Amino acid sequence: MPANTVQFEPWRGLNRLLVTLEQEDSGAWLRFLLAALGLSIAFALAIFSTAASQTGNTTATVLLASAALLMAAGVGLGTVPYLARRIAAKKVREALDFEVTRAGAIYAFTVLLVGFACLNTGNNLLYIILAAMLAAIMVSGLVSTLGLRGLELELRIPDHIFAGTDVPATICVRNGRRWTPSLSISAVPAEKFSKRKRWLWVATTFPVPPWRPPERQWLQLPDRKLRRVLVESSGVFHESAYFPLVLPGLQLQAEVRLRFRRRGRYQERFSLSTRFPFAFLVKTRRMALTREVLVYPELTNSEEMVELLPVLSGKCETYLRGQGTDLYRIREYLPEDSARHVDWKATAKSGALKVREFAREDERRLRVVFDNPVPGELNAPTYERMVSLVASAVWRLTQQNVFLSFVSQQFRAGGDVYGFLEYLATIAPADQPSVLEGLEGSTDYSLIFTAAKPGTIPANLWASGYFVFLK
Numbered sequence: 001m002p003a004n005t006v007q008f009e010p011w012r013g014l015n016r017l018l019v020t021l022e023q024e025d026s027g028a029w030l031r032f033l034l035a036a037l038g039l040s041i042a043f044a045l046a047i048f049s050t051a052a053s054q055t056g057n058t059t060a061t062v063l064l065a066s067a068a069l070l071m072a073a074g075v076g077l078g079t080v081p082y083l084a085r086r087i088a089a090k091k092v093r094e095a096l097d098f099e100v101t102r103a104g105a106i107y108a109f110t111v112l113l114v115g116f117a118c119l120n121t122g123n124n125l126l127y128i129i130l131a132a133m134l135a136a137i138m139v140s141g142l143v144s145t146l147g148l149r150g151l152e153l154e155l156r157i158p159d160h161i162f163a164g165t166d167v168p169a170t171i172c173v174r175n176g177r178r179w180t181p182s183l184s185i186s187a188v189p190a191e192k193f194s195k196r197k198r199w200l201w202v203a204t205t206f207p208v209p210p211w212r213p214p215e216r217q218w219l220q221l222p223d224r225k226l227r228r229v230l231v232e233s234s235g236v237f238h239e240s241a242y243f244p245l246v247l248p249g250l251q252l253q254a255e256v257r258l259r260f261r262r263r264g265r266y267q268e269r270f271s272l273s274t275r276f277p278f279a280f281l282v283k284t285r286r287m288a289l290t291r292e293v294l295v296y297p298e299l300t301n302s303e304e305m306v307e308l309l310p311v312l313s314g315k316c317e318t319y320l321r322g323q324g325t326d327l328y329r330i331r332e333y334l335p336e337d338s339a340r341h342v343d344w345k346a347t348a349k350s351g352a353l354k355v356r357e358f359a360r361e362d363e364r365r366l367r368v369v370f371d372n373p374v375p376g377e378l379n380a381p382t383y384e385r386m387v388s389l390v391a392s393a394v395w396r397l398t399q400q401n402v403f404l405s406f407v408s409q410q411f412r413a414g415g416d417v418y419g420f421l422e423y424l425a426t427i428a429p430a431d432q433p434s435v436l437e438g439l440e441g442s443t444d445y446s447l448i449f450t451a452a453k454p455g456t457i458p459a460n461l462w463a464s465g466y467f468v469f470l471k
Contacts, residue, residue, distance in 0.1 A: 035079040042071035049119060058120075065119045069112055098141070104280035107133075137280060144274050144283035150177040151246070151272055153187065153287050157258065160418065162391075164298035167258045171241050173272070174251040181248055184276040187241040187256075190269040190286055236260050236268055263387070263425045266293040296421045297384075297391035308393060308468065330354050368394055368420075369465070370408040371436055371450035375429040378451050378470065383429060386470045390449050391424050405444060409435050436461065 049064035077100075100108070111133050118126045156170040171187045206223035207214065241254035260266060273284040330346050333353035346354035370390050378386065397404060398417050405414040409432045411423045434452060439461065446465030450457075454469060461467075 031079050035075050038071050038075040038079070042068045042075070045071065046119075053120070061120060062116070065116060069115055073108070073112070098144075098284065099282045101275065101279055101282060103278075107137075107278075107280055111137075136278060140278045140280045141283070143277050144281060146180070147182045147185070147274050147276055148272055148283060148285040150175060151182060151185065151285070152176055153270055153272060155268070155270070155291065156253075157293065160296065160421075161260060161293065162296045162299050162395075163260050163263045165259070167260070169256050169258045170253050171256055171270075172251055172253040173243055173246055175246040175248050177248050179248055182246040182274070183244070184274050185243045185246055186273050187243070187254070188271050188273050188284075189237045189240075190271050236266065237270060260293070260295040263295050263297045265426065266295060268293065294422060294425050296425050297388045299392045299395060300385075300388045301392075302385075302389070308389075330356055365403045365405070365444040366397060367405045367407060367444040367446045368397075369435060369439065369446055369448040369450075370406070370411075370424075371434055371448065371452065372409050372427060372432065373429055373451040374431050377429065382470060386449060386451070387424055387427060389468070389470075391421060393447065394420060407435060407439065409433075 045064050045068035049061050049068060052060035052064060111130065114126060114130045114133060117123070118130050152174040154172040154174070156172065157167060161167050173185060173187060175182050204223045204225050205220040207217040208219040208221060209217065236258045237256065238259070239256050241256055243252045243254070246252055267288060269286055269288045271284045271286050273282050275282055330343055331354070333342065333355050337355045341355045341357075343354045343356045368390070373383070394404060394406075394417060403415060404417060404420075406412065406416070406420045408423070409430065411420060413419055434450070436448070436450060436452065436458065439458075441460070441464070446461070447468070448461070448465045449468045449470065451470050454467070457467065
């Protein structure tokens with residue numbers, strides 16, 4: 001073969017195309033190819049319908065025209081919005097979504113009926129009516145899109161939030177445009193349904209033999225079954241706030257209630273939706289809030305918590321001689337005691353000098369020690385219960401004006417209650433040595449939360465601390 005001859009390789013271009021398709025999103029390409037195929041079939045059916053109409057076959061004309069319109073409508077509703085939402089252009093990259101309302105479905109069915117009549121009769125007036133009805137759908141989508149453009153969403157919430165509690169919040173919607181208002185705007189959750197049933201694999205046991213009662217079965221083998229389970233969404237906003245008119249440059253606000261189910265960091269998403277102008281579509285714009293929300297652990301009223309505080313109060317209450325007003329005890333007189341503390345009634349009864357000893361009035365102090373377990377030492381529910389119990393004890397002791405200091409593997413501070421709650425909000429089991437191994441002594445009484453076994457606790461800690469063991 002001469003050196004200047006170019007060899008034609010027909011498969012090289014096909015291979016390059018396949019590589020390109022693999023690098024891109026295969027789902028989008030599949031939707032595009034299906035849309036092209038569906039429109040081609042719809043066009044062919046329309047041509048055959050015209051040919052059948054010219055031959056006078058009314059039945060074939062109606063069937064072919066109906067199939068063509070249904071095919072085109074299916075492509076338009078199922079494929080085009082999916083592809084449109086994937087456009088990466090900067091100006092249209094906002095997450096827009098829409099939902100056809102009941103009025104919109106009835107209107108679309110009416111449009112199909114008018115379309116059938118146009119194809120069968122060829123009446124120009126029907127074609128004009130069909131064009132006006134289709135134009136109304138386009139105007140509805142365009143006006144609703146313009147109404148959502150330029151809107152800004154802000155959420156105002158308290159600085160300190162505990163999981164599992166209703167939090168009052170304020171949703172603010174601002175129209176950043178200069179001239180045009182926005183009509184019929186609703187702030188709605190990003191997830192449309194708070195509760196729904198899903199098919200999930202659920203852990204169960206397979207008894208052997210299955211016909212015997214549980215106490216007489218030989219084995220309980222691990223098993224999994226596919227069941228329909230009611231699943232709640234992870235969203236924190238399950239209400240809606242309605243703003244009938246948002247004028248240019250102005251801001252409206254509405255009071256709502258949020259509920260954070262779990263501790264941790266949240267970058268919550270909200271949606272602005274509108275049905276304006278004809279309520280054929282519910283156009284939605286999804287927006288992520290710029291502010292990150294940190295949620296503290298849930299405050300619990302469990303039996304452990306109810307029993308802990310009275311026992312702890314009795315153990316950590318330190319009574320010393322002082323100038324307080326709460327009587328601690330009556331004891332024998334000592335040379336260093338003041339004469340004004342002599343209890344003359346007790347002295348007269350006993351025949352020896354007795355003095356009254358009062359409780360110290362200075363602030364109560366307590367050291368909270370959280371021994372974070374290693375991964376696998378506690379299962380997830382027990383660990384969350386441990387974190388919730390620690391946060392609940394800290395918060396309730398703070399409400400009782402107890403000065404707290406905190407010790408953990410990665411946190412040591414005195415009096416910084418909110419700092420310790422922020423630490424608990426994102427804490428997770430870590431592969432670190434136990435904090436009890438090098439825990440130094442303290443004049444404060446200690447409240448120690450640990451998953452360690454009682455036999456591994458250093459002897460010097462038993463006298464100066466109260467232990468809460470979790471397993």
